Amino acid sequence: MALLEIREVTMKFGSLMANRDVTFDLEEGSIVGLIGPNGAGKTTLFNCISGYYTPSSGKIFFDGKDITSSSANEIAKLGAVRTFQVVHPLKEMSVLDNTLIGAFLRTSNVKEASEVAMECIKACHLEEMVHRKAGTLTIGQKKRLEMARALATQPRILMLDEAMAGLTSTEVRASVELIKSIRDQGITLLVVEHIMEAIMPIADKVVVLDGGEKIAEGPPKEIINDEMVITAYFGEKFAKRLKEAKLS
């Protein structure tokens, strides 16, 4: 049994189909990339999984438990935690206090929570910013704070919504390393990403959405050769470049 099972999830907003019959699995301990052009329904699917939307039809199971209509905080408690594409720092609170809110999910003891929070802050290279107000961070730091905060909840699944968008190439490399180390701790990752050079080398599986539907699913190697994905998303030129980068 997979850790997260998404079964024929459909999400309608009026007449707009943001997701149509999307089905895939997330195996425990893997990194799954969720890619597709803008407006493909990636963030909508994220919102369905994390409890911000209730799908119009279809089911979502976490560790065998039906979470289709659970609320966001219940799903977080079960162990599936997300970050936001548009960063949402708790502005007037310090980096430490932001991360503490995550850590408090597993303990009400302030001292224990502080220790967990500090570990996660260090893992995300924010230790110099510990006492800075979150609102004053740069965009790259805010993205890392999103990750630190989510990590502090000690999740089983971490869902990253474009955690690398807008970062410099050095920051992207650091994020890739961070994602790998998170996986090595046994945490399953679902990663929405536009930066193919970042996600393709580390993903165990890639799911491609286009126009709300799943058009391909498989290991990165197969995906970059998939005709449909090339037409819908990569384009010929880019697919070639990606293949060459992969081979070298």
Added chain:
Amino acid sequence: MLTRKHISKDVKWWIVVAVLAALPLMGVLPSSYTEHVLILIMLYGSMAQAWNVIGGYCGQTSFGHSVFFGIGSYGAAMAVVTFGFSPWPGAMVGALLAAGVAVVLSGPCFKLKGHYFAIATFAIVEIFNRLFMVWDWVGGALGLDYPLVEEGWMNFMWYDSKKGYYYGALILMIFVFGVVRKMEKMRFGYYLLAVREGQETAESLGVNSTRVKLSAMALSAFLAAICGAFYAQYNFRVDPSMVMSLDMSMKFVLITILGGLGTFWGPLLGAAVLIPLQEYSRAFIGGMGGGVDLMIFGLIIVLVMVKQPRGIMGILDDIAMKSREKKEGDH
């Protein structure tokens, strides 16, 4: 956060308490009128701190606190006037009732966000005011007048000297501020801030924001009601327009905003500035008709909000920051 800053905050707090406790003993208070003003500062400071739990820390602006305050007043007054015993159990029952009423009323109100929540709480004050006006069992529009009872802590009633009320107000303040200080250091306190700063984010991290807001409201109403009980004891009477009015609700809000929303010291600072102004302006220019104090209230609030929205605490923070920068510059 377990840093030195917090320890020194506690120390500062106990120094303030010690000074307030010593003042009457040292005989430095010139008149019982000064005592009266200090009692009101402690009372209104406590009321503002009670409101601060939901309005400041949790960021939900409630204009309904005079209702909870009033329920506390009636709890104490009915125990004495209607049932003829000590006000203590009445105050307790009133406070618990207020917490219950707060939860029942805010359940639906919390479905509304921001300004809409505030407007809904406005309406609640009017409803309760009218309800108590026509409710004969609680004295109707005439309210409840205290009979002459024996002086002392048992009846929480003194006639000749204000000393008893003075220490009563001090204990009230220690209790209310102590609860909030404790809350600040607990998970619950952090959760309040998280809900204020970003409800969606808090939810994504497993915080049940509805439950957090309802608990904060219950605690806030409980503390406000205890202040209300003190108020009835101090005035020897209670009637609907005295306690359950928008005027009274506004005082909870304005004192906290002036002092600094969501800060430990804000409510006390706000009360220390506004209450003397209110009382002395009433005493000296009261002849000009009622409401002069409210005009001054309004003017100060406008000035502070334009200059520094974070209130007196914001002004003090800025001064502290500047002097720190200056010191570092000297090196």
